Amino acid sequence: MDQARNKPYHHGNLAAALVVAAARLIEESGAATLSLREVARLAGVSATAVYRHFTDKEALLAAVAARGFATLVERFEQATSGKPPRDALTAQGLAYIAFAQDHPHLHSLMFGPRVPGSEADAELSHWAERSFRLLADVTGACLGPATPPEKVMSTAVALWSLVHGYAVLRRDGQLADIPAELLPDPAQVMASLVPPL
Amino acid sequence: MDQARNKPYHHGNLAAALVVAAARLIEESGAATLSLREVARLAGVSATAVYRHFTDKEALLAAVAARGFATLVERFEQATSGKPPRDALTAQGLAYIAFAQDHPHLHSLMFGPRVPGSEADAELSHWAERSFRLLADVTGACLGPATPPEKVMSTAVALWSLVHGYAVLRRDGQLADIPAELLPDPAQVMASLVPPL
DNA sequence: GGCGAATGTGAACAGTGTCAACATTGGAAT
DNA sequence: ATTCCAATGTTGACACTGTTCACATTCGCC
Numbered sequence: 001m002d003q004a005r006n007k008p009y010h011h012g013n014l015a016a017a018l019v020v021a022a023a024r025l026i027e028e029s030g031a032a033t034l035s036l037r038e039v040a041r042l043a044g045v046s047a048t049a050v051y052r053h054f055t056d057k058e059a060l061l062a063a064v065a066a067r068g069f070a071t072l073v074e075r076f077e078q079a080t081s082g083k084p085p086r087d088a089l090t091a092q093g094l095a096y097i098a099f100a101q102d103h104p105h106l107h108s109l110m111f112g113p114r115v116p117g118s119e120a121d122a123e124l125s126h127w128a129e130r131s132f133r134l135l136a137d138v139t140g141a142c143l144g145p146a147t148p149p150e151k152v153m154s155t156a157v158a159l160w161s162l163v164h165g166y167a168v169l170r171r172d173g174q175l176a177d178i179p180a181e182l183l184p185d186p187a188q189v190m191a192s193l194v195p196p197l
Numbered sequence: 198m199d200q201a202r203n204k205p206y207h208h209g210n211l212a213a214a215l216v217v218a219a220a221r222l223i224e225e226s227g228a229a230t231l232s233l234r235e236v237a238r239l240a241g242v243s244a245t246a247v248y249r250h251f252t253d254k255e256a257l258l259a260a261v262a263a264r265g266f267a268t269l270v271e272r273f274e275q276a277t278s279g280k281p282p283r284d285a286l287t288a289q290g291l292a293y294i295a296f297a298q299d300h301p302h303l304h305s306l307m308f309g310p311r312v313p314g315s316e317a318d319a320e321l322s323h324w325a326e327r328s329f330r331l332l333a334d335v336t337g338a339c340l341g342p343a344t345p346p347e348k349v350m351s352t353a354v355a356l357w358s359l360v361h362g363y364a365v366l367r368r369d370g371q372l373a374d375i376p377a378e379l380l381p382d383p384a385q386v387m388a389s390l391v392p393p394l
Numbered sequence: 395g396g397c398g399a400a401t402g403t404g405a406a407c408a409g410t411g412t413c414a415a416c417a418t419t420g421g422a423a424t
Numbered sequence: 425a426t427t428c429c430a431a432t433g434t435t436g437a438c439a440c441t442g443t444t445c446a447c448a449t450t451c452g453c454c
Contacts, residue, residue: 011402030310032229036442048443049402057442108310113227113301113369128371154381157372158359161381165362166354172310174325175354184351184358193389211432233411245412246433254411 015053015063017043023064023106030105031061031112055119061109062120068106069127072099076134085141089194090187092138093163097186100167107171111164135160142194158193162186212250212260214240220261220303227302228258228309252316258306259317265303266324269296273331282338286391287384289335290360294383297364304368308361332357339391355390359383 011017021042025034036057037047054060079095080088100107110128114121139156140147166186169175175183218239222231233254234244251257276292277285297304307325311318336353337344363383366372372380 014401035440037440046403048404048445051443052401104310111369111371113305114371116370125374129374150379153375153379157363157366157375157379158381158386161362161366161386162355162359163362164366165358165360168365169354169358169361172308173313174308174311177322177326178350178354182347182350182354184355189355189358189390193386232409234409243434244410245435248412249432 011045014043014045014049018045018050018053018060019063019067022060023067026061026064026105026109027103028105031064031109034061036060058115058118059120062118062124064106065110066120066123066127068103068110069124069131072096072110073127073131073134075099076131080134080138085138086191086194089138089142089159090190092135093159093186093190096163097167097170100171104171107167111168132156132160139194155194159190162189162193211240211242211246215242215247215250215257216260216264219257220264223258223261223302223306224300225302228261228306231258233257255312255315256317259315259321261303262307263317263320263324265300265307266321266328269293269307270324270328270331272296273328277331277335282335283388283391286335286339286356287387289332290356290383290387293360294364294367297368301368304364308365329353329357336391352391356387359386359390 018039022034022039025039025042034057036050039060040047040050050060054063075095075098076092079091083091114124136152136156139159140152143152143155163186166184215236219231219236222236222239231254233247236257237244237247247257251260272292272295273289276288280288307321311321333349333353336356337349340349340352360383363381
Protein backbone atom coordinates (compact mmCIF):
# COMPACT_ATOMS: atom_id res chain seq x y z
CA MET A 1 0.00 0.00 0.00
CA ASP A 2 1.14 3.53 -0.60
CA GLN A 3 -0.43 5.63 2.07
CA ALA A 4 0.05 3.10 4.83
CA ARG A 5 3.69 4.11 5.18
CA ASN A 6 4.49 6.86 7.60
CA LYS A 7 4.05 10.36 6.30
CA PRO A 8 6.06 10.56 3.13
CA TYR A 9 8.99 12.85 2.46
CA HIS A 10 7.58 15.18 -0.09
CA HIS A 11 4.61 13.46 -1.61
CA GLY A 12 5.60 11.85 -4.88
CA ASN A 13 3.72 13.97 -7.36
CA LEU A 14 1.33 16.40 -5.83
CA ALA A 15 0.28 17.99 -9.09
CA ALA A 16 -1.55 14.89 -10.28
CA ALA A 17 -3.01 14.19 -6.86
CA LEU A 18 -4.36 17.72 -6.65
CA VAL A 19 -5.99 17.45 -10.04
CA VAL A 20 -7.60 14.18 -9.03
CA ALA A 21 -8.84 15.61 -5.75
CA ALA A 22 -10.17 18.74 -7.42
CA ALA A 23 -11.87 16.69 -10.10
CA ARG A 24 -13.60 14.57 -7.46
CA LEU A 25 -14.84 17.59 -5.56
CA ILE A 26 -15.97 19.28 -8.75
CA GLU A 27 -17.92 16.24 -9.90
CA GLU A 28 -19.67 16.28 -6.55
CA SER A 29 -20.47 19.94 -6.09
CA GLY A 30 -19.35 21.96 -9.09
CA ALA A 31 -16.47 24.29 -9.74
CA ALA A 32 -18.16 27.38 -8.32
CA THR A 33 -18.07 26.15 -4.74
CA LEU A 34 -14.65 24.54 -4.97
CA SER A 35 -12.21 25.67 -2.33
CA LEU A 36 -8.48 25.40 -2.82
CA ARG A 37 -8.08 24.68 0.86
CA GLU A 38 -10.44 21.77 0.68
CA VAL A 39 -8.58 20.35 -2.29
CA ALA A 40 -5.35 20.62 -0.35
CA ARG A 41 -6.97 19.03 2.70
CA LEU A 42 -8.23 16.15 0.60
CA ALA A 43 -4.74 15.63 -0.78
CA GLY A 44 -3.32 15.64 2.74
CA VAL A 45 -1.26 18.74 2.19
CA SER A 46 -1.45 22.27 3.44
CA ALA A 47 -3.23 24.99 1.56
CA THR A 48 -0.37 26.90 0.06
CA ALA A 49 1.33 23.84 -1.34
CA VAL A 50 -1.00 24.14 -4.31
CA TYR A 51 0.91 27.19 -5.44
CA ARG A 52 4.08 25.15 -6.01
CA HIS A 53 2.31 23.41 -8.89
CA PHE A 54 -0.38 25.79 -10.10
CA THR A 55 -0.07 29.53 -10.37
CA ASP A 56 -3.71 30.05 -9.68
CA LYS A 57 -6.99 28.49 -8.72
CA GLU A 58 -7.93 28.96 -12.32
CA ALA A 59 -4.86 27.04 -13.43
CA LEU A 60 -5.98 24.08 -11.34
CA LEU A 61 -9.45 24.29 -12.82
CA ALA A 62 -7.95 24.40 -16.29
CA ALA A 63 -5.98 21.25 -15.55
CA VAL A 64 -9.15 19.50 -14.43
CA ALA A 65 -10.91 20.66 -17.56
CA ALA A 66 -8.07 19.37 -19.72
CA ARG A 67 -8.36 15.98 -18.07
CA GLY A 68 -12.06 16.10 -18.84
CA PHE A 69 -11.37 16.78 -22.50
CA ALA A 70 -9.01 13.83 -22.60
CA THR A 71 -11.68 11.45 -21.38
CA LEU A 72 -14.26 13.04 -23.69
CA VAL A 73 -12.07 12.41 -26.72
CA GLU A 74 -11.61 8.87 -25.48
CA ARG A 75 -15.38 8.40 -25.30
CA PHE A 76 -15.72 9.78 -28.80
CA GLU A 77 -13.18 7.39 -30.21
CA GLN A 78 -14.63 4.31 -28.60
CA ALA A 79 -18.14 5.37 -29.61
CA THR A 80 -17.30 5.80 -33.27
CA SER A 81 -14.67 3.14 -33.82
CA GLY A 82 -15.49 0.79 -36.68
CA LYS A 83 -18.81 2.40 -37.55
CA PRO A 84 -19.83 3.74 -40.96
CA PRO A 85 -19.94 7.56 -41.10
CA ARG A 86 -23.59 8.20 -40.38
CA ASP A 87 -23.70 5.74 -37.50
CA ALA A 88 -20.47 7.22 -36.19
CA LEU A 89 -21.94 10.70 -36.34
CA THR A 90 -25.03 9.91 -34.31
CA ALA A 91 -23.01 7.77 -31.91
CA GLN A 92 -20.68 10.69 -31.29
CA GLY A 93 -23.56 13.05 -30.67
CA LEU A 94 -25.17 10.65 -28.24
CA ALA A 95 -21.83 10.11 -26.51
CA TYR A 96 -21.53 13.87 -26.06
CA ILE A 97 -24.99 14.14 -24.57
CA ALA A 98 -24.31 11.19 -22.29
CA PHE A 99 -21.05 12.74 -21.13
CA ALA A 100 -22.74 16.00 -20.23
CA GLN A 101 -25.39 14.11 -18.31
CA ASP A 102 -22.94 11.83 -16.49
CA HIS A 103 -20.52 14.61 -15.53
CA PRO A 104 -22.60 17.78 -15.49
CA HIS A 105 -20.23 19.86 -13.39
CA LEU A 106 -17.18 18.76 -15.29
CA HIS A 107 -18.88 19.44 -18.60
CA SER A 108 -19.93 22.83 -17.36
CA LEU A 109 -16.34 23.63 -16.41
CA MET A 110 -14.98 22.40 -19.74
CA PHE A 111 -17.33 24.44 -21.87
CA GLY A 112 -17.83 27.36 -19.58
CA PRO A 113 -16.58 30.84 -20.38
CA ARG A 114 -12.92 31.09 -21.28
CA VAL A 115 -10.35 33.41 -19.79
CA PRO A 116 -8.63 34.51 -22.96
CA GLY A 117 -5.26 35.61 -21.61
CA SER A 118 -4.72 32.63 -19.34
CA GLU A 119 -1.67 30.52 -19.99
CA ALA A 120 -3.53 27.31 -19.26
CA ASP A 121 -6.01 28.34 -21.90
CA ALA A 122 -3.60 27.12 -24.56
CA GLU A 123 -3.85 23.47 -23.56
CA LEU A 124 -7.59 23.79 -23.16
CA SER A 125 -7.95 25.25 -26.63
CA HIS A 126 -5.85 22.41 -28.00
CA TRP A 127 -8.16 19.82 -26.51
CA ALA A 128 -11.31 21.63 -27.52
CA GLU A 129 -10.02 21.95 -31.07
CA ARG A 130 -9.15 18.30 -31.18
CA SER A 131 -12.56 17.18 -30.04
CA PHE A 132 -14.19 19.51 -32.55
CA ARG A 133 -11.98 18.17 -35.31
CA LEU A 134 -13.26 14.71 -34.57
CA LEU A 135 -16.78 15.95 -35.16
CA ALA A 136 -15.80 17.85 -38.30
CA ASP A 137 -14.09 14.77 -39.73
CA VAL A 138 -17.07 12.54 -39.20
CA THR A 139 -19.32 15.19 -40.66
CA GLY A 140 -17.10 15.43 -43.70
CA ALA A 141 -17.21 11.67 -44.13
CA CYS A 142 -21.00 11.81 -44.02
CA LEU A 143 -21.24 14.54 -46.61
CA GLY A 144 -18.86 12.88 -49.04
CA PRO A 145 -15.46 13.90 -50.40
CA ALA A 146 -16.82 16.28 -53.04
CA THR A 147 -18.36 18.59 -50.45
CA PRO A 148 -16.79 22.05 -50.24
CA PRO A 149 -14.99 22.64 -46.94
CA GLU A 150 -17.14 25.58 -45.88
CA LYS A 151 -20.22 23.39 -46.25
CA VAL A 152 -18.59 20.76 -44.05
CA MET A 153 -17.62 23.35 -41.50
CA SER A 154 -20.98 25.04 -41.26
CA THR A 155 -22.74 21.70 -41.02
CA ALA A 156 -20.39 20.58 -38.26
CA VAL A 157 -20.98 23.78 -36.31
CA ALA A 158 -24.74 23.42 -36.73
CA LEU A 159 -24.56 19.84 -35.50
CA TRP A 160 -22.39 20.85 -32.58
CA SER A 161 -24.77 23.66 -31.71
CA LEU A 162 -27.71 21.31 -31.76
CA VAL A 163 -26.08 18.62 -29.68
CA HIS A 164 -24.38 21.03 -27.30
CA GLY A 165 -27.57 23.01 -26.81
CA TYR A 166 -29.59 19.92 -26.06
CA ALA A 167 -26.93 18.59 -23.70
CA VAL A 168 -26.69 21.89 -21.85
CA LEU A 169 -30.42 22.41 -21.53
CA ARG A 170 -30.79 18.91 -20.16
CA ARG A 171 -27.87 19.13 -17.79
CA ASP A 172 -29.06 22.41 -16.30
CA GLY A 173 -32.56 21.10 -15.73
CA GLN A 174 -34.15 23.44 -18.24
CA LEU A 175 -36.08 20.58 -19.83
CA ALA A 176 -37.07 19.01 -16.55
CA ASP A 177 -40.69 20.11 -16.81
CA ILE A 178 -41.20 18.50 -20.20
CA PRO A 179 -42.30 14.86 -20.08
CA ALA A 180 -39.74 12.56 -21.64
CA GLU A 181 -42.05 11.27 -24.35
CA LEU A 182 -42.41 14.77 -25.74
CA LEU A 183 -38.68 15.32 -26.07
CA PRO A 184 -37.10 14.93 -29.48
CA ASP A 185 -34.89 11.98 -30.37
CA PRO A 186 -31.45 13.56 -30.79
CA ALA A 187 -30.29 10.97 -33.31
CA GLN A 188 -33.27 11.65 -35.52
CA VAL A 189 -32.88 15.41 -35.35
CA MET A 190 -29.19 15.16 -36.13
CA ALA A 191 -29.96 13.02 -39.15
CA SER A 192 -32.28 15.71 -40.45
CA LEU A 193 -29.42 18.21 -40.46
CA VAL A 194 -27.18 16.02 -42.60
CA PRO A 195 -28.63 15.80 -46.11
CA PRO A 196 -28.74 12.16 -47.27
CA LEU A 197 -26.02 11.18 -49.72
CA MET B 198 -32.14 66.00 -9.22
CA ASP B 199 -32.74 63.17 -6.86
CA GLN B 200 -29.47 62.42 -5.19
CA ALA B 201 -28.53 66.04 -4.69
CA ARG B 202 -30.86 66.23 -1.73
CA ASN B 203 -29.41 65.48 1.64
CA LYS B 204 -29.19 61.83 2.61
CA PRO B 205 -32.70 60.46 2.50
CA TYR B 206 -34.60 58.91 5.39
CA HIS B 207 -34.87 55.29 4.41
CA HIS B 208 -34.21 55.15 0.70
CA GLY B 209 -37.53 54.88 -1.14
CA ASN B 210 -37.34 51.35 -2.48
CA LEU B 211 -34.03 49.68 -2.02
CA ALA B 212 -35.10 46.35 -3.48
CA ALA B 213 -35.42 47.74 -6.99
CA ALA B 214 -32.27 49.82 -6.67
CA LEU B 215 -30.31 46.77 -5.56
CA VAL B 216 -31.52 44.74 -8.50
CA VAL B 217 -30.53 47.52 -10.87
CA ALA B 218 -27.11 47.87 -9.29
CA ALA B 219 -26.53 44.13 -9.32
CA ALA B 220 -27.66 43.89 -12.92
CA ARG B 221 -25.23 46.61 -13.92
CA LEU B 222 -22.31 44.94 -12.18
CA ILE B 223 -23.24 41.57 -13.61
CA GLU B 224 -23.44 42.89 -17.15
CA GLU B 225 -19.95 44.26 -16.65
CA SER B 226 -18.16 41.39 -14.98
CA GLY B 227 -20.45 38.42 -14.61
CA ALA B 228 -22.31 36.90 -11.72
CA ALA B 229 -19.41 34.80 -10.47
CA THR B 230 -17.37 37.76 -9.29
CA LEU B 231 -20.33 39.74 -7.98
CA SER B 232 -19.95 40.86 -4.38
CA LEU B 233 -22.96 41.72 -2.26
CA ARG B 234 -20.95 44.39 -0.54
CA GLU B 235 -20.13 46.06 -3.82
CA VAL B 236 -23.78 46.04 -4.81
CA ALA B 237 -24.65 47.65 -1.51
CA ARG B 238 -21.86 50.20 -1.95
CA LEU B 239 -23.12 51.07 -5.42
CA ALA B 240 -26.61 51.56 -4.04
CA GLY B 241 -25.22 53.80 -1.31
CA VAL B 242 -26.26 51.54 1.50
CA SER B 243 -24.39 49.33 3.91
CA ALA B 244 -23.76 45.68 3.20
CA THR B 245 -26.29 43.97 5.41
CA ALA B 246 -29.19 46.13 4.23
CA VAL B 247 -29.50 43.70 1.36
CA TYR B 248 -30.82 41.08 3.75
CA ARG B 249 -33.92 43.18 4.49
CA HIS B 250 -35.06 42.57 0.91
CA PHE B 251 -33.40 39.35 -0.21
CA THR B 252 -32.88 36.27 1.89
CA ASP B 253 -29.72 35.37 0.07
CA LYS B 254 -27.18 36.39 -2.50
CA GLU B 255 -28.82 33.80 -4.68
CA ALA B 256 -32.19 35.47 -4.22
CA LEU B 257 -30.74 38.71 -5.53
CA LEU B 258 -29.26 36.89 -8.49
CA ALA B 259 -32.62 35.27 -9.15
CA ALA B 260 -34.29 38.66 -9.17
CA VAL B 261 -31.76 39.92 -11.69
CA ALA B 262 -32.34 36.85 -13.82
CA ALA B 263 -36.09 37.39 -13.67
CA ARG B 264 -35.64 40.94 -14.88
CA GLY B 265 -33.54 39.53 -17.70
CA PHE B 266 -36.31 37.16 -18.69
CA ALA B 267 -38.76 40.02 -18.75
CA THR B 268 -36.68 41.95 -21.26
CA LEU B 269 -36.05 38.78 -23.27
CA VAL B 270 -39.77 38.16 -23.62
CA GLU B 271 -40.13 41.79 -24.64
CA ARG B 272 -37.51 41.34 -27.35
CA PHE B 273 -39.29 38.25 -28.57
CA GLU B 274 -42.59 40.01 -28.86
CA GLN B 275 -41.26 43.00 -30.71
CA ALA B 276 -39.24 40.74 -33.02
CA THR B 277 -42.18 38.58 -34.02
CA SER B 278 -45.06 41.06 -33.99
CA GLY B 279 -46.97 41.18 -37.23
CA LYS B 280 -44.86 38.59 -39.02
CA PRO B 281 -46.12 35.41 -40.69
CA PRO B 282 -45.20 32.24 -38.74
CA ARG B 283 -42.00 31.22 -40.49
CA ASP B 284 -40.59 34.73 -40.48
CA ALA B 285 -41.59 35.08 -36.84
CA LEU B 286 -39.81 31.85 -36.01
CA THR B 287 -36.47 32.82 -37.52
CA ALA B 288 -36.80 36.35 -36.14
CA GLN B 289 -37.28 34.93 -32.67
CA GLY B 290 -34.27 32.67 -33.01
CA LEU B 291 -32.11 35.53 -34.21
CA ALA B 292 -33.39 37.73 -31.40
CA TYR B 293 -32.38 35.05 -28.92
CA ILE B 294 -28.89 34.80 -30.37
CA ALA B 295 -28.56 38.58 -30.37
CA PHE B 296 -29.68 38.77 -26.75
CA ALA B 297 -27.07 36.23 -25.68
CA GLN B 298 -24.40 38.17 -27.53
CA ASP B 299 -25.46 41.57 -26.22
CA HIS B 300 -25.81 40.47 -22.59
CA PRO B 301 -23.54 37.44 -22.25
CA HIS B 302 -23.25 37.51 -18.47
CA LEU B 303 -26.94 38.09 -17.96
CA HIS B 304 -27.82 35.31 -20.38
CA SER B 305 -25.40 33.02 -18.63
CA LEU B 306 -27.06 33.78 -15.31
CA MET B 307 -30.56 33.28 -16.69
CA PHE B 308 -29.86 29.91 -18.24
CA GLY B 309 -27.23 28.69 -15.84
CA PRO B 310 -27.79 25.77 -13.49
CA ARG B 311 -30.88 25.96 -11.33
CA VAL B 312 -31.08 25.53 -7.58
CA PRO B 313 -34.16 23.38 -7.40
CA GLY B 314 -35.29 24.04 -3.85
CA SER B 315 -34.87 27.81 -3.99
CA GLU B 316 -37.95 29.90 -3.39
CA ALA B 317 -36.97 32.41 -6.05
CA ASP B 318 -36.77 29.53 -8.47
CA ALA B 319 -40.54 29.66 -8.82
CA GLU B 320 -40.60 33.06 -10.49
CA LEU B 321 -37.64 32.11 -12.64
CA SER B 322 -39.40 28.98 -13.81
CA HIS B 323 -42.46 31.01 -14.61
CA TRP B 324 -40.50 33.32 -16.87
CA ALA B 325 -38.55 30.54 -18.50
CA GLU B 326 -41.76 28.67 -19.21
CA ARG B 327 -43.34 31.75 -20.67
CA SER B 328 -40.46 32.43 -23.02
CA PHE B 329 -40.45 28.80 -24.09
CA ARG B 330 -44.19 28.89 -24.69
CA LEU B 331 -43.65 31.76 -27.10
CA LEU B 332 -41.31 29.57 -29.07
CA ALA B 333 -43.63 26.58 -28.93
CA ASP B 334 -46.54 28.67 -30.16
CA VAL B 335 -44.67 30.02 -33.16
CA THR B 336 -43.43 26.53 -33.92
CA GLY B 337 -46.98 25.24 -33.80
CA ALA B 338 -48.11 27.96 -36.15
CA CYS B 339 -45.37 26.99 -38.59
CA LEU B 340 -46.26 23.32 -38.52
CA GLY B 341 -49.96 23.88 -39.01
CA PRO B 342 -53.00 23.16 -36.84
CA ALA B 343 -53.22 19.48 -37.76
CA THR B 344 -49.84 18.67 -36.25
CA PRO B 345 -49.93 16.40 -33.19
CA PRO B 346 -48.80 18.19 -30.02
CA GLU B 347 -45.86 15.90 -29.36
CA LYS B 348 -44.53 16.70 -32.81
CA VAL B 349 -44.83 20.41 -32.08
CA MET B 350 -43.14 19.98 -28.74
CA SER B 351 -40.22 17.94 -29.96
CA THR B 352 -39.68 20.31 -32.86
CA ALA B 353 -39.73 23.28 -30.52
CA VAL B 354 -37.21 21.66 -28.20
CA ALA B 355 -34.97 20.79 -31.15
CA LEU B 356 -35.15 24.38 -32.37
CA TRP B 357 -34.43 25.70 -28.91
CA SER B 358 -31.49 23.33 -28.55
CA LEU B 359 -30.07 24.47 -31.86
CA VAL B 360 -30.45 28.17 -31.20
CA HIS B 361 -29.44 27.95 -27.54
CA GLY B 362 -26.40 25.85 -28.38
CA TYR B 363 -25.27 28.24 -31.06
CA ALA B 364 -25.84 31.24 -28.82
CA VAL B 365 -23.94 29.68 -25.93
CA LEU B 366 -21.00 28.53 -28.03
CA ARG B 367 -20.70 31.98 -29.49
CA ARG B 368 -21.08 33.81 -26.23
CA ASP B 369 -18.42 31.71 -24.50
CA GLY B 370 -15.94 32.20 -27.31
CA GLN B 371 -15.93 28.55 -28.34
CA LEU B 372 -16.38 29.50 -31.99
CA ALA B 373 -13.85 32.30 -31.89
CA ASP B 374 -11.25 30.37 -33.86
CA ILE B 375 -13.59 29.68 -36.75
CA PRO B 376 -13.64 32.38 -39.43
CA ALA B 377 -17.03 34.00 -39.76
CA GLU B 378 -17.58 32.98 -43.36
CA LEU B 379 -17.41 29.32 -42.37
CA LEU B 380 -20.09 29.65 -39.71
CA PRO B 381 -23.60 28.48 -40.55
CA ASP B 382 -26.45 30.90 -41.10
CA PRO B 383 -28.74 30.25 -38.12
CA ALA B 384 -31.88 31.24 -40.01
CA GLN B 385 -31.15 28.75 -42.75
CA VAL B 386 -30.36 25.93 -40.34
CA MET B 387 -33.53 26.62 -38.37
CA ALA B 388 -35.56 26.47 -41.54
CA SER B 389 -34.16 23.03 -42.30
CA LEU B 390 -35.51 21.75 -38.98
CA VAL B 391 -39.06 22.85 -39.72
CA PRO B 392 -40.45 20.75 -42.56
CA PRO B 393 -42.05 22.98 -45.20
CA LEU B 394 -45.83 23.08 -45.13
C1' DG C 395 29.36 15.21 2.23
C1' DG C 396 27.52 19.44 0.97
C1' DC C 397 24.86 22.71 -1.60
C1' DG C 398 21.33 24.69 -4.50
C1' DA C 399 16.80 23.99 -6.22
C1' DA C 400 12.48 22.14 -5.61
C1' DT C 401 8.86 21.42 -2.64
C1' DG C 402 5.89 21.89 1.61
C1' DT C 403 4.43 24.89 5.93
C1' DG C 404 2.67 28.68 9.06
C1' DA C 405 1.27 33.17 9.78
C1' DA C 406 -0.90 36.89 7.86
C1' DC C 407 -3.87 40.16 4.78
C1' DA C 408 -7.70 41.69 2.30
C1' DG C 409 -12.06 40.35 0.93
C1' DT C 410 -16.33 37.55 1.10
C1' DG C 411 -21.41 35.89 2.76
C1' DT C 412 -24.02 35.94 6.67
C1' DC C 413 -25.77 36.58 11.48
C1' DA C 414 -27.08 39.01 15.85
C1' DA C 415 -27.78 43.16 18.37
C1' DC C 416 -28.76 47.82 17.97
C1' DA C 417 -30.61 52.33 15.81
C1' DT C 418 -33.80 54.86 13.14
C1' DT C 419 -37.90 55.93 10.87
C1' DG C 420 -42.64 55.60 8.69
C1' DG C 421 -47.31 54.78 9.30
C1' DA C 422 -51.33 53.31 12.01
C1' DA C 423 -54.11 53.38 16.30
C1' DT C 424 -55.36 55.87 19.94
C1' DA D 425 -50.87 64.76 18.21
C1' DT D 426 -48.77 61.18 20.68
C1' DT D 427 -47.47 56.58 21.06
C1' DC D 428 -45.93 52.43 19.61
C1' DC D 429 -44.82 48.70 16.41
C1' DA D 430 -43.06 46.87 12.36
C1' DA D 431 -40.14 47.83 8.66
C1' DT D 432 -35.84 49.21 7.35
C1' DG D 433 -30.81 50.39 7.79
C1' DT D 434 -26.14 50.10 10.54
C1' DT D 435 -22.23 48.24 13.28
C1' DG D 436 -19.50 44.60 14.70
C1' DA D 437 -18.32 40.06 14.42
C1' DC D 438 -17.48 35.09 12.71
C1' DA D 439 -15.97 31.68 9.64
C1' DC D 440 -14.25 31.14 5.33
C1' DT D 441 -11.90 32.22 0.97
C1' DG D 442 -7.58 33.13 -2.46
C1' DT D 443 -3.10 34.60 -2.22
C1' DT D 444 1.62 36.27 -0.53
C1' DC D 445 5.82 36.11 2.29
C1' DA D 446 9.24 34.29 5.04
C1' DC D 447 10.73 29.99 6.70
C1' DA D 448 11.53 24.69 6.94
C1' DT D 449 12.43 20.43 4.79
C1' DT D 450 14.11 17.28 1.46
C1' DC D 451 15.76 15.55 -3.15
C1' DG D 452 19.25 15.29 -6.71
C1' DC D 453 23.60 16.55 -8.26
C1' DC D 454 28.75 18.10 -7.80
